[in-house]
Amino acid sequence: MRLSALRAIGEKREKDFHKLGIATVEELVRFYPRAYLDLTERSSLKTAYHNDMVLVACEVTRVTPVNYGNRRKMVKAFCSQDGFPFTAVWFNQPYVAQKLKAGEYLFYGRVQNKFGQISLVNPTFEPLDKNYRLKGIVPVYSLKGSLTQKVVRAAVLEGLQKVDLESVIPWQIVKKYDLPDLNRAYYEIHNPTSQQNKDVAAERIALEEYFILISAFKIIKGGKEEVRLHNYTVTASEVKEFAGRFGFEFTDGQKIAVNETFENLRAPTRMNRLLQGDVGSGKTAVALCGIFMAVKSGFKAAYLSPTEVLAAQNYEILKRYFPDYKVGYLAGGMTAKEKRELKARLKDGEIDILCGTHAILQGDVEIPNLSLIVCDEQHRFGVAQRNALAEKGVGTDMLVMSATPIPRTLSLIFYGDLDVTTIADKPKARQEISTSIIPESKYDDMLEYIRKEAAAGKQAYFVCAKIEDDEEGTIISVNELFEELKGRLPTVRFGLLHGKMKDKEKTEIMTAFKNGEFDCLVSTTVIEVGVDVPNATTMIIYNAERFGLSQLHQLRGRVGRGAEKSYCFLLMGSESDTARERLLTLKNNADGFKIAEKDLEMRGSGDFFGTRQSGKMLTDIKNLRYSTQVIFVAKKLSDDAFAGRYDDERLRAAAIQKYESLKDVVLN
Numbered sequence: 001m002r003l004s005a006l007r008a009i010g011e012k013r014e015k016d017f018h019k020l021g022i023a024t025v026e027e028l029v030r031f032y033p034r035a036y037l038d039l040t041e042r043s044s045l046k047t048a049y050h051n052d053m054v055l056v057a058c059e060v061t062r063v064t065p066v067n068y069g070n071r072r073k074m075v076k077a078f079c080s081q082d083g084f085p086f087t088a089v090w091f092n093q094p095y096v097a098q099k100l101k102a103g104e105y106l107f108y109g110r111v112q113n114k115f116g117q118i119s120l121v122n123p124t125f126e127p128l129d130k131n132y133r134l135k136g137i138v139p140v141y142s143l144k145g146s147l148t149q150k151v152v153r154a155a156v157l158e159g160l161q162k163v164d165l166e167s168v169i170p171w172q173i174v175k176k177y178d179l180p181d182l183n184r185a186y187y188e189i190h191n192p193t194s195q196q197n198k199d200v201a202a203e204r205i206a207l208e209e210y211f212i213l214i215s216a217f218k219i220i221k222g223g224k225e226e227v228r229l230h231n232y233t234v235t236a237s238e239v240k241e242f243a244g245r246f247g248f249e250f251t252d253g254q255k256i257a258v259n260e261t262f263e264n265l266r267a268p269t270r271m272n273r274l275l276q277g278d279v280g281s282g283k284t285a286v287a288l289c290g291i292f293m294a295v296k297s298g299f300k301a302a303y304l305s306p307t308e309v310l311a312a313q314n315y316e317i318l319k320r321y322f323p324d325y326k327v328g329y330l331a332g333g334m335t336a337k338e339k340r341e342l343k344a345r346l347k348d349g350e351i352d353i354l355c356g357t358h359a360i361l362q363g364d365v366e367i368p369n370l371s372l373i374v375c376d377e378q379h380r381f382g383v384a385q386r387n388a389l390a391e392k393g394v395g396t397d398m399l400v401m402s403a404t405p406i407p408r409t410l411s412l413i414f415y416g417d418l419d420v421t422t423i424a425d426k427p428k429a430r431q432e433i434s435t436s437i438i439p440e441s442k443y444d445d446m447l448e449y450i451r452k453e454a455a456a457g458k459q460a461y462f463v464c465a466k467i468e469d470d471e472e473g474t475i476i477s478v479n480e481l482f483e484e485l486k487g488r489l490p491t492v493r494f495g496l497l498h499g500k501m502k503d504k505e506k507t508e509i510m511t512a513f514k515n516g517e518f519d520c521l522v523s524t525t526v527i528e529v530g531v532d533v534p535n536a537t538t539m540i541i542y543n544a545e546r547f548g549l550s551q552l553h554q555l556r557g558r559v560g561r562g563a564e565k566s567y568c569f570l571l572m573g574s575e576s577d578t579a580r581e582r583l584l585t586l587k588n589n590a591d592g593f594k595i596a597e598k599d600l601e602m603r604g605s606g607d608f609f610g611t612r613q614s615g616k617m618l619t620d621i622k623n624l625r626y627s628t629q630v631i632f633v634a635k636k637l638s639d640d641a642f643a644g645r646y647d648d649e650r651l652r653a654a655a656i657q658k659y660e661s662l663k664d665v666v667l668n
Contacts (some may be wrong), residue, residue, distance in 0.1 A: 001025040007399035016145030025159045032623040033139035042655035050113040066094040086118040104128040112344040137192045168644035168654040180204045206626040210634035216655040229395030230371040232265045234296040242292045253423035257286045271397035277423030278592040279557030285402045287374045297369035303355045309508040330356035375400040433560040435568040435587040454492045460538035462522045465546045475543040482522040498525040534562030545579035549599035553592045
């Protein structure tokens, strides 16, 4: 049902909802509040302590224009609460100057008490309309354009009356476990009658989504237990001899991974295995051993990478370790003639190992006698993309790799269609990266350090969370930072890289950085999966509290790849205790899997699986708060449903729809 079916939504508001990714009424009721205000507990600023989160009713008397300061835009409002004066300050939110007028408001934010001067930092706000008195627990939604909290609340309430959100969990399972009504849960999540009812509703909705997701993996995996068609003749001694080419002793984790791959390729069913390991754990060496097992047995192999930069790097590695075999390269940036010639050589069986990007997935790419596919950085590919690659051969074995730390307890969600091998240790030669949280007062000192490092021939990354400025300019954009840094450090050569660039342009920029043509690269998170730049020794991340800890750990892993001591500097846009505690976890820990477990513990599953962390896989439950136990309950219910043959058509339809949504999964 289109949004225009709702009374309160005209053409302009519909476009604003589209900016939030909401096009239907069903999507609207799945647009969960990002926070709640408990209006039964309003605070008095006279008695509030420094760093308290408070909800205050107040009067705004004056709003200053946007002040373009040193690095951040600032808006200040002069306010009073029952005659008690205070200020409210917004950093990097220039749109506040237009939206906030003199009058009565509800503010919700963190108290700063400096030398007796009280202020609220970056508070949310909404007018205290005399005809719209809020009571109880009130939802707070993300906004775009001209949308207000009042408009969104009214639209969601009307939407709840127009759609029927019936559970796809078979009624026998619902009855057996006495599950709460799903429609009621949706009402409570948007209009909570109590904190307890809100929490129960969040768990019920999350349970439904995980049940569908796990069931989707059951359906995907159910028909994939294919009988082995390729008989691998390579011996264990030959694999051991190949591993000796690397010039270092494999870690225990690498040895286990090679052995599991070897045994899997000799098993009676096709291999569909995930190799996950932390940054620098040596997954590539294990993958090359797998490729050797294929080509030594007389078969062909393919190595898929998510970017041309990474594919080119892997191509060079393959040529170095497989001098006795023909290695081919296929990527979108090649000329039409080069592609034709390469595809012809593939079809004629001249190439033993094909290395490339998504271009390998094209229908006219034929690889006769293909037995093994390695998919690098699997978190950049969806299930359907992996399946399309597997279809390049008959009964093809698949080894996919990921350096994205996912809590071991949750791997069944992300990798439900795969068997999992984890490399838990790291090579002894891998150096630790010194991580620091940089306060605003030390920002200029940090820039001076970067200037000196650049003059000494070292390189650095500057990473931002977004590409462009927008009306909710709460964080600095990569374009804005690029221009600012060029002005402040004129002797430093800066390159700019972000996801909206064309693939060819991104490849050129990254290659230029690797070749030393830039001293510093200002980028979004597209450099998470990038080429090794041993000369890059410093990683600077802006608004670090906006990222998941696992993502920060990935970014940190872009440096420390050479012999020089390397550093990661975290800049905070929020001074909250929670944000600092999370970043201290990263500062004091180098184990990506432990970091991911801690991140899950601190933020809860709902936040951990937000869009920044998991792309489109679980956007349906973004902002929900629930315990990890919900996931295991969902698995038990799904097991029961399929074991009892209760997987009816509605469930299968929902699971298949979820499977389709996995095509574009990206763990950002």
